[in-house]
Amino acid sequence: MIEIRGLAFRYGRNRPLVLNGVGMTLRDGEISVLLGPNGAGKTTLFQTILGIRKPERGEILFDGEDLLKMKRRERAGRVAYVPQNIQFGGLSVFDTVLTGRISRFGIRAGKEDRNAVWDILKEMRLEELASRNVEELSGGERQKTAVARALAQEPRFLVFDEPTGNLDIANEQLILSEARRLAREKGIGILTSLHDFNQAMEMGDRFFFLKDGAVRASGGPETVTADIIREIYGAEVRVVEIEERKIIINGGKNL
Amino acid sequence: MNAKQTGNGKKRAAVLAGLVLAVLLLAFLCLFIGSSHMSAAETLAALAGRGSAAQNRILWNIRIPRILAAVIAGAGLSAAGLVMQTDLNNAMASPSTLGVSNAAVFGANLSIIAFAGGFLSTGNNLTNYTVGANPYATSLMAFLFSTLSILLVLGLCRLRSFRPGVVVLAGIALGSVWTAATTILQFYATDVGLSAAVIWTFGDLGRATYRTDLIMAAVVICGIFVFSLMSWKLNALLSGDAAAKSMGVNVDLVRFSSMLLASVITAVCVSYLGIIGFVGIICPHVVKRILGHDHRISVPASALSGSVLLLLADTLSRSLGNGSALPVGAITTFLGAPFFLTIIFGKRGGALDD
DSSP: EEEEEEEEESSSTTEEEEEEEEEEETTTOOOEEEEOOOTTTHHHHHHHHSSSSSOOEEEHHHHHHEEEOOHHHHHHTTTTEOOOSOOSSSSSSSHHHTTHHHHHTTTSSSSSHHHHHHHHHTTTOOOTTTTTTTOOOOOOOOOHHHHHHHHHHHOEEEEEEEEETTTTTHHHHHHHHHHHHHHHHHOOOEEEESSOHHHHHHEEEEEEEETTTEEEEEEEEOOHHHHHHHHHOOEEEEEETTTEEEEEEGGGOOO | HHHHHHHHHHHHHHHHHHHHHHHHHHHHTTTTTTTTTOOHHHHHHHHHHSHHHHHHHHHIIIHOOOOOOHHHHHHHHHHHHHHHHHHTTTTSSSSSTTTTOOOOOOHHHHIIIOOOOOOOOSSSSGOOOSSSOOOTTTHHHHHHHHHHHHHHHHHHHHHHHTOOHHHHHHHHHHHHHHHHHHHHHHTTOHHHHHHHHEEEEEEEOGOOOHHHHHHHHHHHHHHHHHEEEEEHHHHHHTTOHHHHHHOOOOHHHHHHHHHHHHHHHHHHHHHHBBBTTTHHHHHHHHHHHHSOOOOHHHHHHHHHHEEEEEEEEHHHHHHHHHTTOOOOOHHHHHHHHHHHHHHHHTTTEEEGOO
Protein backbone atom coordinates (compact mmCIF):
# COMPACT_ATOMS: atom_id res chain seq x y z
CA MET A 1 0.00 0.00 0.00
CA ILE A 2 1.23 3.48 -0.85
CA GLU A 3 -0.08 6.37 1.22
CA ILE A 4 0.54 9.88 -0.06
CA ARG A 5 -0.10 12.83 2.21
CA GLY A 6 0.13 16.56 1.65
CA LEU A 7 2.48 16.24 -1.32
CA ALA A 8 3.67 19.56 -2.75
CA PHE A 9 6.08 20.15 -5.60
CA ARG A 10 7.32 23.03 -7.71
CA TYR A 11 9.89 23.28 -10.51
CA GLY A 12 12.03 25.97 -8.92
CA ARG A 13 11.87 28.32 -6.00
CA ASN A 14 9.78 31.09 -7.50
CA ARG A 15 7.62 28.94 -9.72
CA PRO A 16 4.00 28.05 -8.93
CA LEU A 17 3.17 24.84 -7.13
CA VAL A 18 2.48 22.02 -9.57
CA LEU A 19 1.36 19.69 -6.80
CA ASN A 20 -0.35 21.32 -3.89
CA GLY A 21 -1.32 18.97 -1.12
CA VAL A 22 -1.95 15.74 -3.01
CA GLY A 23 -3.27 12.93 -0.86
CA MET A 24 -4.16 9.43 -2.07
CA THR A 25 -4.00 5.80 -1.05
CA LEU A 26 -2.99 3.13 -3.56
CA ARG A 27 -3.68 -0.51 -2.78
CA ASP A 28 -1.81 -3.66 -3.83
CA GLY A 29 -3.38 -5.51 -6.74
CA GLU A 30 -5.63 -2.60 -7.62
CA ILE A 31 -5.58 -0.45 -10.70
CA SER A 32 -5.73 3.19 -9.73
CA VAL A 33 -6.46 5.58 -12.57
CA LEU A 34 -5.37 9.18 -12.37
CA LEU A 35 -7.62 11.46 -14.40
CA GLY A 36 -7.19 15.12 -15.09
CA PRO A 37 -6.65 17.69 -17.83
CA ASN A 38 -3.34 18.29 -19.54
CA GLY A 39 -1.00 20.09 -17.19
CA ALA A 40 -2.82 18.93 -14.07
CA GLY A 41 0.44 17.51 -12.76
CA LYS A 42 -0.09 13.81 -13.47
CA THR A 43 3.41 13.07 -14.76
CA THR A 44 4.92 15.23 -12.02
CA LEU A 45 3.01 13.25 -9.41
CA PHE A 46 4.21 9.98 -10.93
CA GLN A 47 7.80 11.11 -10.99
CA THR A 48 7.62 12.30 -7.39
CA ILE A 49 6.33 8.91 -6.27
CA LEU A 50 9.16 7.26 -8.20
CA GLY A 51 11.80 9.40 -6.53
CA ILE A 52 12.74 11.11 -9.80
CA ARG A 53 11.73 14.48 -8.38
CA LYS A 54 11.99 15.62 -4.79
CA PRO A 55 8.84 17.14 -3.32
CA GLU A 56 8.86 20.34 -1.33
CA ARG A 57 6.55 18.97 1.34
CA GLY A 58 4.54 15.90 2.13
CA GLU A 59 5.19 12.24 2.62
CA ILE A 60 4.89 9.02 0.68
CA LEU A 61 4.68 5.88 2.77
CA PHE A 62 5.19 2.42 1.32
CA ASP A 63 3.70 -0.09 3.75
CA GLY A 64 4.45 2.47 6.44
CA GLU A 65 8.06 3.08 5.33
CA ASP A 66 9.12 6.48 4.06
CA LEU A 67 9.61 6.02 0.31
CA LEU A 68 11.30 9.40 -0.04
CA LYS A 69 14.04 8.58 2.44
CA MET A 70 14.63 5.12 1.07
CA LYS A 71 17.85 4.27 -0.79
CA ARG A 72 17.54 4.42 -4.57
CA ARG A 73 18.00 0.66 -4.92
CA GLU A 74 15.39 -0.16 -2.32
CA ARG A 75 12.92 2.20 -3.92
CA ALA A 76 13.60 0.66 -7.35
CA GLY A 77 12.63 -2.73 -5.92
CA ARG A 78 9.25 -1.39 -4.81
CA VAL A 79 8.02 0.95 -7.52
CA ALA A 80 8.85 0.81 -11.23
CA TYR A 81 8.08 3.13 -14.11
CA VAL A 82 6.79 2.77 -17.64
CA PRO A 83 7.22 6.31 -18.96
CA GLN A 84 4.96 8.02 -21.43
CA ASN A 85 7.69 8.69 -23.96
CA ILE A 86 9.63 5.49 -23.97
CA GLN A 87 13.26 5.94 -24.91
CA PHE A 88 15.55 3.02 -25.55
CA GLY A 89 19.24 2.99 -26.25
CA GLY A 90 19.63 0.62 -29.18
CA LEU A 91 20.29 -2.46 -27.07
CA SER A 92 18.73 -5.85 -27.72
CA VAL A 93 15.35 -6.54 -26.13
CA PHE A 94 17.03 -8.93 -23.71
CA ASP A 95 19.64 -6.40 -22.63
CA THR A 96 17.06 -3.64 -22.39
CA VAL A 97 14.99 -5.73 -19.98
CA LEU A 98 18.16 -6.74 -18.14
CA THR A 99 18.88 -3.04 -17.56
CA GLY A 100 15.82 -3.01 -15.30
CA ARG A 101 17.74 -5.17 -12.84
CA ILE A 102 20.67 -2.76 -12.58
CA SER A 103 19.83 -1.84 -9.00
CA ARG A 104 20.18 -5.53 -8.15
CA PHE A 105 23.43 -6.34 -9.95
CA GLY A 106 25.22 -3.00 -10.25
CA ILE A 107 28.29 -3.82 -12.32
CA ARG A 108 27.83 -7.21 -13.93
CA ALA A 109 24.64 -9.20 -14.44
CA GLY A 110 24.71 -12.70 -12.99
CA LYS A 111 22.99 -15.92 -13.95
CA GLU A 112 20.13 -15.20 -11.59
CA ASP A 113 19.46 -11.90 -13.36
CA ARG A 114 19.54 -13.54 -16.79
CA ASN A 115 17.16 -16.26 -15.71
CA ALA A 116 14.79 -13.69 -14.23
CA VAL A 117 14.81 -11.80 -17.53
CA TRP A 118 14.08 -14.98 -19.50
CA ASP A 119 11.14 -15.72 -17.24
CA ILE A 120 9.73 -12.25 -17.79
CA LEU A 121 10.26 -12.40 -21.55
CA LYS A 122 8.41 -15.71 -21.62
CA GLU A 123 5.63 -14.40 -19.48
CA MET A 124 5.23 -11.36 -21.75
CA ARG A 125 5.63 -13.53 -24.88
CA LEU A 126 8.67 -11.50 -25.97
CA GLU A 127 10.99 -14.51 -26.17
CA GLU A 128 11.15 -14.51 -29.95
CA LEU A 129 12.30 -10.91 -29.93
CA ALA A 130 15.01 -11.36 -27.29
CA SER A 131 17.96 -10.71 -29.56
CA ARG A 132 16.28 -8.08 -31.73
CA ASN A 133 17.39 -4.47 -31.46
CA VAL A 134 14.72 -2.45 -29.63
CA GLU A 135 14.87 0.24 -32.29
CA GLU A 136 13.39 -2.23 -34.80
CA LEU A 137 10.29 -2.97 -32.74
CA SER A 138 6.72 -1.89 -33.42
CA GLY A 139 4.96 0.49 -31.05
CA GLY A 140 3.19 -2.29 -29.19
CA GLU A 141 6.36 -4.35 -28.86
CA ARG A 142 8.23 -1.33 -27.53
CA GLN A 143 5.54 -0.76 -24.95
CA LYS A 144 5.67 -4.40 -23.90
CA THR A 145 9.45 -4.25 -23.66
CA ALA A 146 9.17 -1.21 -21.41
CA VAL A 147 6.71 -3.08 -19.19
CA ALA A 148 9.07 -6.07 -19.12
CA ARG A 149 11.93 -3.80 -18.11
CA ALA A 150 9.86 -2.38 -15.26
CA LEU A 151 8.89 -5.90 -14.17
CA ALA A 152 12.56 -6.90 -14.12
CA GLN A 153 12.87 -4.61 -11.10
CA GLU A 154 10.45 -7.02 -9.37
CA PRO A 155 8.39 -4.11 -8.11
CA ARG A 156 5.26 -4.22 -5.98
CA PHE A 157 3.84 -1.16 -7.76
CA LEU A 158 3.95 -0.13 -11.37
CA VAL A 159 3.51 3.46 -12.48
CA PHE A 160 2.20 3.46 -16.00
CA ASP A 161 2.10 6.91 -17.61
CA GLU A 162 -0.34 7.11 -20.56
CA PRO A 163 0.10 3.47 -21.58
CA THR A 164 -2.07 3.76 -24.68
CA GLY A 165 -0.75 7.08 -25.99
CA ASN A 166 0.56 6.11 -29.40
CA LEU A 167 -0.92 2.67 -29.92
CA ASP A 168 -3.48 1.30 -32.35
CA ILE A 169 -6.55 -0.41 -30.93
CA ALA A 170 -5.15 -3.94 -31.00
CA ASN A 171 -1.97 -2.96 -29.17
CA GLU A 172 -4.02 -0.83 -26.80
CA GLN A 173 -6.09 -3.85 -25.80
CA LEU A 174 -2.96 -5.95 -25.51
CA ILE A 175 -1.27 -3.56 -23.12
CA LEU A 176 -4.39 -2.95 -21.05
CA SER A 177 -5.06 -6.66 -20.65
CA GLU A 178 -1.42 -7.13 -19.69
CA ALA A 179 -1.76 -4.48 -17.01
CA ARG A 180 -4.95 -6.13 -15.75
CA ARG A 181 -3.24 -9.50 -15.63
CA LEU A 182 -0.35 -8.10 -13.58
CA ALA A 183 -2.75 -6.62 -11.07
CA ARG A 184 -5.04 -9.65 -10.82
CA GLU A 185 -2.54 -12.49 -11.05
CA LYS A 186 0.57 -11.03 -9.47
CA GLY A 187 -1.03 -8.60 -7.08
CA ILE A 188 0.99 -5.71 -8.44
CA GLY A 189 -0.54 -2.34 -7.67
CA ILE A 190 -0.88 -0.19 -10.75
CA LEU A 191 -1.10 3.57 -10.95
CA THR A 192 -1.87 4.81 -14.41
CA SER A 193 -3.15 7.82 -16.30
CA LEU A 194 -5.54 7.43 -19.20
CA HIS A 195 -7.14 10.07 -21.36
CA ASP A 196 -9.98 7.88 -22.59
CA PHE A 197 -12.73 7.63 -19.97
CA ASN A 198 -14.06 4.39 -21.36
CA GLN A 199 -10.68 2.76 -21.17
CA ALA A 200 -10.40 4.12 -17.65
CA MET A 201 -13.79 2.68 -16.68
CA GLU A 202 -12.89 -0.65 -18.19
CA MET A 203 -9.54 -0.80 -16.40
CA GLY A 204 -9.80 1.01 -13.14
CA ASP A 205 -10.73 -0.11 -9.66
CA ARG A 206 -10.26 3.32 -8.18
CA PHE A 207 -10.28 6.78 -9.71
CA PHE A 208 -8.53 9.98 -8.73
CA PHE A 209 -9.38 13.31 -10.32
CA LEU A 210 -6.42 15.67 -10.28
CA LYS A 211 -6.74 19.37 -11.01
CA ASP A 212 -4.49 22.31 -10.15
CA GLY A 213 -2.19 20.04 -8.22
CA ALA A 214 -4.71 18.50 -5.86
CA VAL A 215 -7.01 15.47 -5.84
CA ARG A 216 -10.55 16.82 -6.20
CA ALA A 217 -12.45 13.56 -6.08
CA SER A 218 -11.66 9.90 -5.63
CA GLY A 219 -13.38 6.56 -5.25
CA GLY A 220 -14.77 3.64 -7.23
CA PRO A 221 -16.48 3.71 -10.64
CA GLU A 222 -19.43 5.60 -9.14
CA THR A 223 -17.13 8.63 -8.78
CA VAL A 224 -16.99 9.09 -12.55
CA THR A 225 -20.00 11.26 -13.39
CA ALA A 226 -20.85 13.91 -15.93
CA ASP A 227 -20.76 16.49 -13.13
CA ILE A 228 -17.25 15.74 -11.96
CA ILE A 229 -15.99 15.63 -15.54
CA ARG A 230 -17.53 19.04 -16.14
CA GLU A 231 -15.92 20.37 -12.97
CA ILE A 232 -12.48 18.96 -13.68
CA TYR A 233 -12.19 19.28 -17.44
CA GLY A 234 -14.80 21.93 -18.22
CA ALA A 235 -16.18 19.55 -20.84
CA GLU A 236 -19.69 18.22 -21.41
CA VAL A 237 -20.19 14.46 -21.56
CA ARG A 238 -23.11 12.11 -21.26
CA VAL A 239 -22.92 8.98 -19.13
CA VAL A 240 -25.07 6.06 -20.24
CA GLU A 241 -25.22 2.49 -19.07
CA ILE A 242 -25.06 -0.34 -21.55
CA GLU A 243 -24.96 -3.94 -20.35
CA GLU A 244 -24.18 -2.74 -16.83
CA ARG A 245 -21.20 -0.81 -18.09
CA LYS A 246 -20.89 2.92 -17.82
CA ILE A 247 -20.16 4.46 -21.18
CA ILE A 248 -19.03 8.05 -21.47
CA ILE A 249 -20.07 9.82 -24.63
CA ASN A 250 -18.49 13.00 -25.83
CA GLY A 251 -20.51 16.18 -26.08
CA GLY A 252 -23.40 15.76 -23.67
CA LYS A 253 -26.69 17.38 -24.68
CA ASN A 254 -25.18 20.10 -26.81
CA LEU A 255 -24.03 17.72 -29.48
CA MET B 1 17.93 -21.63 -23.65
CA ASN B 2 20.51 -18.88 -23.39
CA ALA B 3 22.00 -19.83 -26.72
CA LYS B 4 21.21 -16.52 -28.35
CA GLN B 5 22.84 -14.59 -25.59
CA THR B 6 26.05 -16.56 -25.57
CA GLY B 7 26.02 -16.27 -29.36
CA ASN B 8 26.02 -12.52 -28.90
CA GLY B 9 28.88 -12.79 -26.45
CA LYS B 10 30.91 -14.79 -28.95
CA LYS B 11 30.30 -12.25 -31.66
CA ARG B 12 31.46 -9.50 -29.33
CA ALA B 13 34.58 -11.38 -28.38
CA ALA B 14 35.34 -11.99 -32.05
CA VAL B 15 34.94 -8.33 -32.95
CA LEU B 16 37.14 -7.22 -30.08
CA ALA B 17 39.78 -9.83 -30.87
CA GLY B 18 39.75 -8.65 -34.50
CA LEU B 19 40.25 -5.06 -33.43
CA VAL B 20 43.08 -5.97 -31.07
CA LEU B 21 44.77 -7.83 -33.92
CA ALA B 22 44.27 -4.86 -36.23
CA VAL B 23 45.88 -2.52 -33.71
CA LEU B 24 48.85 -4.83 -33.19
CA LEU B 25 49.33 -5.43 -36.89
CA LEU B 26 49.08 -1.76 -37.80
CA ALA B 27 51.38 -0.77 -34.98
CA PHE B 28 53.91 -3.31 -36.21
CA LEU B 29 53.65 -2.11 -39.81
CA CYS B 30 54.09 1.48 -38.67
CA LEU B 31 57.51 0.55 -37.35
CA PHE B 32 58.66 0.30 -40.93
CA ILE B 33 57.39 3.67 -42.06
CA GLY B 34 59.26 6.88 -41.61
CA SER B 35 61.17 9.68 -43.26
CA SER B 36 64.57 8.09 -42.79
CA HIS B 37 63.87 5.35 -45.36
CA MET B 38 65.25 2.49 -43.34
CA SER B 39 64.84 -0.83 -45.11
CA ALA B 40 62.71 -3.56 -43.56
CA ALA B 41 65.80 -5.56 -42.68
CA GLU B 42 67.40 -2.53 -41.05
CA THR B 43 64.23 -1.85 -39.09
CA LEU B 44 64.09 -5.40 -37.83
CA ALA B 45 67.76 -5.24 -36.89
CA ALA B 46 67.17 -1.98 -35.04
CA LEU B 47 64.19 -3.52 -33.30
CA ALA B 48 66.47 -6.22 -31.97
CA GLY B 49 68.97 -3.53 -31.03
CA ARG B 50 71.46 -4.68 -33.65
CA GLY B 51 71.17 -1.79 -36.12
CA SER B 52 73.51 1.15 -36.38
CA ALA B 53 73.38 3.55 -33.44
CA ALA B 54 71.39 6.07 -35.47
CA GLN B 55 68.91 3.45 -36.65
CA ASN B 56 68.42 2.10 -33.14
CA ARG B 57 67.76 5.62 -31.96
CA ILE B 58 65.28 6.37 -34.75
CA LEU B 59 63.33 3.23 -34.04
CA TRP B 60 63.41 3.22 -30.26
CA ASN B 61 63.33 6.95 -29.55
CA ILE B 62 61.21 8.27 -32.40
CA ARG B 63 59.05 5.64 -34.05
CA ILE B 64 58.05 3.50 -31.08
CA PRO B 65 57.04 6.33 -28.73
CA ARG B 66 55.09 7.84 -31.60
CA ILE B 67 53.26 4.60 -32.34
CA LEU B 68 52.49 4.10 -28.67
CA ALA B 69 51.16 7.64 -28.50
CA ALA B 70 48.85 6.93 -31.46
CA VAL B 71 47.52 3.77 -29.83
CA ILE B 72 47.03 5.35 -26.40
CA ALA B 73 45.68 8.75 -27.42
CA GLY B 74 43.44 7.25 -30.11
CA ALA B 75 41.89 4.90 -27.58
CA GLY B 76 41.52 7.61 -24.95
CA LEU B 77 40.04 10.30 -27.19
CA SER B 78 37.63 7.88 -28.80
CA ALA B 79 36.37 6.32 -25.56
CA ALA B 80 36.07 9.78 -24.01
CA GLY B 81 34.01 10.95 -26.98
CA LEU B 82 31.68 7.95 -26.70
CA VAL B 83 31.07 8.53 -23.01
CA MET B 84 30.45 12.24 -23.51
CA GLN B 85 27.90 11.42 -26.21
CA THR B 86 26.07 9.02 -23.92
CA ASP B 87 26.21 11.40 -20.97
CA LEU B 88 24.81 14.26 -22.99
CA ASN B 89 22.50 12.20 -25.20
CA ASN B 90 24.01 14.03 -28.12
CA ALA B 91 25.89 12.42 -31.00
CA MET B 92 27.94 15.55 -31.52
CA ALA B 93 29.28 15.90 -28.02
CA SER B 94 33.05 15.78 -28.04
CA PRO B 95 35.98 17.59 -26.46
CA SER B 96 35.81 20.27 -29.13
CA THR B 97 32.08 20.95 -28.84
CA LEU B 98 32.37 21.16 -25.07
CA GLY B 99 35.16 23.72 -25.08
CA VAL B 100 37.76 21.37 -23.59
CA SER B 101 40.10 21.70 -26.56
CA ASN B 102 39.69 25.47 -26.77
CA ALA B 103 40.62 25.77 -23.13
CA ALA B 104 43.67 23.58 -23.68
CA VAL B 105 44.73 25.81 -26.56
CA PHE B 106 44.36 28.88 -24.39
CA GLY B 107 46.39 27.32 -21.59
CA ALA B 108 49.16 26.34 -23.98
CA ASN B 109 49.16 29.76 -25.64
CA LEU B 110 49.33 31.47 -22.28
CA SER B 111 52.29 29.37 -21.33
CA ILE B 112 54.13 29.81 -24.64
CA ILE B 113 53.34 33.47 -25.31
CA ALA B 114 53.07 35.05 -21.90
CA PHE B 115 55.49 32.89 -19.93
CA ALA B 116 57.73 31.72 -22.79
CA GLY B 117 57.12 28.13 -21.80
CA GLY B 118 58.57 25.39 -23.89
CA PHE B 119 57.06 22.28 -25.28
CA LEU B 120 58.38 18.97 -26.41
CA SER B 121 58.61 18.40 -30.09
CA THR B 122 60.59 16.32 -32.46
CA GLY B 123 58.54 17.08 -35.52
CA ASN B 124 59.16 20.72 -36.33
CA ASN B 125 61.80 23.39 -36.50
CA LEU B 126 60.85 25.25 -33.39
CA THR B 127 62.47 22.76 -31.07
CA ASN B 128 64.75 25.49 -29.87
CA TYR B 129 61.85 27.45 -28.52
CA THR B 130 62.31 26.09 -25.05
CA VAL B 131 63.61 29.24 -23.51
CA GLY B 132 65.06 27.61 -20.46
CA ALA B 133 61.58 26.79 -19.23
CA ASN B 134 60.36 23.42 -18.07
CA PRO B 135 59.31 21.58 -21.22
CA TYR B 136 56.25 20.28 -19.42
CA ALA B 137 55.04 23.76 -18.48
CA THR B 138 52.93 24.12 -21.60
CA SER B 139 51.34 20.71 -21.22
CA LEU B 140 50.60 21.42 -17.60
CA MET B 141 48.94 24.73 -18.42
CA ALA B 142 46.91 23.12 -21.21
CA PHE B 143 45.80 20.43 -18.80
CA LEU B 144 44.92 22.87 -16.04
CA PHE B 145 42.83 25.06 -18.29
CA SER B 146 40.94 22.25 -19.96
CA THR B 147 40.12 20.74 -16.58
CA LEU B 148 39.10 24.15 -15.27
CA SER B 149 36.89 24.63 -18.30
CA ILE B 150 35.05 21.34 -17.94
CA LEU B 151 34.58 21.96 -14.22
CA LEU B 152 33.04 25.31 -15.08
CA VAL B 153 30.72 23.70 -17.63
CA LEU B 154 29.74 20.96 -15.18
CA GLY B 155 29.24 23.53 -12.44
CA LEU B 156 27.02 25.68 -14.63
CA CYS B 157 25.02 22.63 -15.55
CA ARG B 158 24.43 21.55 -11.98
CA LEU B 159 22.43 24.74 -11.68
CA ARG B 160 20.15 23.44 -14.40
CA SER B 161 20.32 19.83 -13.22
CA PHE B 162 22.18 18.59 -16.27
CA ARG B 163 19.82 18.99 -19.15
CA PRO B 164 21.93 17.58 -21.99
CA GLY B 165 21.25 20.43 -24.41
CA VAL B 166 22.31 22.92 -21.76
CA VAL B 167 25.70 21.28 -21.31
CA VAL B 168 26.50 21.47 -25.01
CA LEU B 169 25.41 25.11 -25.25
CA ALA B 170 27.36 26.04 -22.13
CA GLY B 171 30.40 24.26 -23.61
CA ILE B 172 30.10 26.15 -26.88
CA ALA B 173 29.73 29.49 -25.10
CA LEU B 174 32.67 28.85 -22.83
CA GLY B 175 34.71 27.55 -25.78
CA SER B 176 34.22 30.85 -27.61
CA VAL B 177 35.41 32.74 -24.56
CA TRP B 178 38.63 30.71 -24.55
CA THR B 179 39.07 31.27 -28.28
CA ALA B 180 38.58 35.03 -27.89
CA ALA B 181 41.11 35.11 -25.06
CA THR B 182 43.54 33.14 -27.22
CA THR B 183 43.12 35.63 -30.07
CA ILE B 184 43.95 38.53 -27.77
CA LEU B 185 47.03 36.70 -26.49
CA GLN B 186 48.19 35.96 -30.01
CA PHE B 187 47.63 39.59 -31.03
CA TYR B 188 50.25 40.67 -28.51
CA ALA B 189 52.62 37.78 -29.18
CA THR B 190 56.04 38.04 -30.80
CA ASP B 191 56.50 36.33 -34.18
CA VAL B 192 58.37 33.44 -32.65
CA GLY B 193 55.95 33.07 -29.79
CA LEU B 194 53.02 33.17 -32.17
CA SER B 195 54.39 30.48 -34.46
CA ALA B 196 55.31 28.33 -31.50
CA ALA B 197 51.81 28.75 -30.09
CA VAL B 198 50.15 27.99 -33.40
CA ILE B 199 52.33 24.98 -34.02
CA TRP B 200 51.47 23.69 -30.56
CA THR B 201 47.80 23.58 -31.50
CA PHE B 202 48.56 21.30 -34.46
CA GLY B 203 48.08 17.85 -33.07
CA ASP B 204 51.44 16.14 -33.47
CA LEU B 205 52.27 12.66 -32.30
CA GLY B 206 55.96 13.39 -32.78
CA ARG B 207 55.99 15.14 -29.42
CA ALA B 208 55.46 11.92 -27.55
CA THR B 209 58.22 10.52 -25.38
CA TYR B 210 58.21 7.40 -23.25
CA ARG B 211 57.47 9.51 -20.23
CA THR B 212 54.46 11.26 -21.78
CA ASP B 213 53.29 7.93 -23.18
CA LEU B 214 53.45 6.42 -19.73
CA ILE B 215 51.43 9.23 -18.17
CA MET B 216 48.84 9.08 -20.95
CA ALA B 217 48.67 5.31 -20.74
CA ALA B 218 48.06 5.38 -17.00
CA VAL B 219 45.18 7.83 -17.35
CA VAL B 220 43.67 6.22 -20.44
CA ILE B 221 43.83 2.66 -19.10
CA CYS B 222 42.34 3.66 -15.74
CA GLY B 223 39.66 5.64 -17.56
CA ILE B 224 38.64 2.84 -19.90
CA PHE B 225 38.62 0.40 -17.01
CA VAL B 226 36.28 2.61 -15.01
CA PHE B 227 34.06 3.18 -18.06
CA SER B 228 33.82 -0.60 -18.44
CA LEU B 229 32.73 -0.95 -14.83
CA MET B 230 30.09 1.70 -15.53
CA SER B 231 28.83 0.01 -18.73
CA TRP B 232 25.40 -0.88 -17.39
CA LYS B 233 24.91 2.48 -15.76
CA LEU B 234 25.78 4.17 -19.03
CA ASN B 235 23.39 1.77 -20.77
CA ALA B 236 20.69 2.83 -18.33
CA LEU B 237 21.33 6.49 -19.21
CA LEU B 238 20.38 5.65 -22.79
CA SER B 239 16.79 5.18 -21.59
CA GLY B 240 16.58 8.78 -20.50
CA ASP B 241 17.07 10.37 -17.11
CA ALA B 242 13.62 9.70 -15.68
CA ALA B 243 13.67 6.00 -16.55
CA ALA B 244 17.26 5.58 -15.35
CA LYS B 245 16.44 7.25 -12.04
CA SER B 246 13.38 5.07 -11.60
CA MET B 247 15.65 2.04 -12.07
CA GLY B 248 17.66 3.18 -9.07
CA VAL B 249 20.61 4.71 -10.93
CA ASN B 250 22.19 7.79 -9.39
CA VAL B 251 22.05 9.61 -12.70
CA ASP B 252 23.72 12.85 -11.62
CA LEU B 253 26.65 11.04 -10.03
CA VAL B 254 27.15 8.69 -12.99
CA ARG B 255 27.03 11.56 -15.44
CA PHE B 256 29.26 13.89 -13.43
CA SER B 257 31.93 11.32 -12.70
CA SER B 258 32.07 9.89 -16.22
CA MET B 259 32.11 13.36 -17.80
CA LEU B 260 34.92 14.41 -15.52
CA LEU B 261 36.90 11.28 -16.28
CA ALA B 262 36.36 11.68 -20.03
CA SER B 263 37.53 15.27 -19.77
CA VAL B 264 40.65 14.36 -17.84
CA ILE B 265 41.55 11.74 -20.46
CA THR B 266 41.07 14.32 -23.20
CA ALA B 267 42.95 16.99 -21.32
CA VAL B 268 45.95 14.74 -20.74
CA CYS B 269 46.13 13.62 -24.38
CA VAL B 270 45.60 17.10 -25.78
CA SER B 271 48.09 18.67 -23.42
CA TYR B 272 50.89 16.40 -24.59
CA LEU B 273 50.01 16.08 -28.24
CA GLY B 274 48.01 19.17 -29.20
CA ILE B 275 44.57 19.18 -30.77
CA ILE B 276 43.60 15.94 -32.46
CA GLY B 277 39.99 16.60 -33.31
CA PHE B 278 37.13 14.35 -34.33
CA VAL B 279 38.62 11.03 -33.24
CA GLY B 280 36.03 11.12 -30.47
CA ILE B 281 33.26 11.60 -32.98
CA ILE B 282 34.29 9.37 -35.90
CA CYS B 283 35.05 6.15 -34.05
CA PRO B 284 32.11 6.03 -31.62
CA HIS B 285 29.80 6.94 -34.50
CA VAL B 286 30.96 4.03 -36.65
CA VAL B 287 31.05 1.62 -33.71
CA LYS B 288 27.50 2.50 -32.63
CA ARG B 289 26.24 2.11 -36.20
CA ILE B 290 27.78 -1.33 -36.61
CA LEU B 291 27.79 -2.86 -33.13
CA GLY B 292 25.01 -0.97 -31.36
CA HIS B 293 25.09 1.17 -28.26
CA ASP B 294 25.73 -1.44 -25.58
CA HIS B 295 28.63 0.01 -23.61
CA ARG B 296 29.97 -3.41 -22.73
CA ILE B 297 31.12 -3.58 -26.34
CA SER B 298 31.06 0.03 -27.54
CA VAL B 299 33.57 1.23 -24.91
CA PRO B 300 36.35 -1.24 -25.81
CA ALA B 301 35.47 -1.22 -29.50
CA SER B 302 35.56 2.60 -29.66
CA ALA B 303 38.87 2.65 -27.85
CA LEU B 304 40.45 0.07 -30.17
CA SER B 305 39.08 1.65 -33.32
CA GLY B 306 40.38 4.99 -32.07
CA SER B 307 43.84 3.47 -31.95
CA VAL B 308 43.39 2.12 -35.47
CA LEU B 309 42.22 5.49 -36.79
CA LEU B 310 45.04 7.43 -35.23
CA LEU B 311 47.65 4.93 -36.44
CA LEU B 312 46.23 5.19 -39.95
CA ALA B 313 45.96 8.97 -39.83
CA ASP B 314 49.50 9.26 -38.55
CA THR B 315 50.80 7.02 -41.31
CA LEU B 316 48.93 9.12 -43.83
CA SER B 317 50.30 12.33 -42.35
CA ARG B 318 53.83 11.01 -42.54
CA SER B 319 53.50 9.87 -46.12
CA LEU B 320 51.89 13.14 -47.31
CA GLY B 321 54.25 15.51 -45.55
CA ASN B 322 57.10 15.10 -48.00
CA GLY B 323 59.74 14.35 -45.42
CA SER B 324 58.27 16.06 -42.37
CA ALA B 325 54.93 14.81 -41.13
CA LEU B 326 51.79 16.87 -41.61
CA PRO B 327 49.96 17.56 -38.34
CA VAL B 328 47.88 14.47 -37.66
CA GLY B 329 45.15 16.69 -36.19
CA ALA B 330 44.55 18.15 -39.64
CA ILE B 331 44.13 14.67 -41.11
CA THR B 332 41.64 13.52 -38.49
CA THR B 333 39.69 16.73 -38.91
CA PHE B 334 39.55 16.26 -42.68
CA LEU B 335 38.27 12.74 -42.09
CA GLY B 336 35.93 13.87 -39.32
CA ALA B 337 34.06 16.71 -40.96
CA PRO B 338 32.11 14.39 -43.32
CA PHE B 339 31.03 12.33 -40.30
CA PHE B 340 29.86 15.43 -38.54
CA LEU B 341 27.77 16.30 -41.59
CA THR B 342 26.35 12.77 -41.76
CA ILE B 343 25.22 13.11 -38.18
CA ILE B 344 23.54 16.43 -38.94
CA PHE B 345 21.94 15.40 -42.23
CA GLY B 346 21.64 11.69 -41.56
CA LYS B 347 18.39 9.90 -40.92
CA ARG B 348 18.79 10.26 -37.20
CA GLY B 349 19.09 14.00 -37.37
CA GLY B 350 17.09 14.04 -34.15
CA ALA B 351 20.39 13.39 -32.43
CA LEU B 352 21.09 17.11 -32.76
CA ASP B 353 19.21 17.93 -29.63
CA ASP B 354 16.99 15.59 -27.71
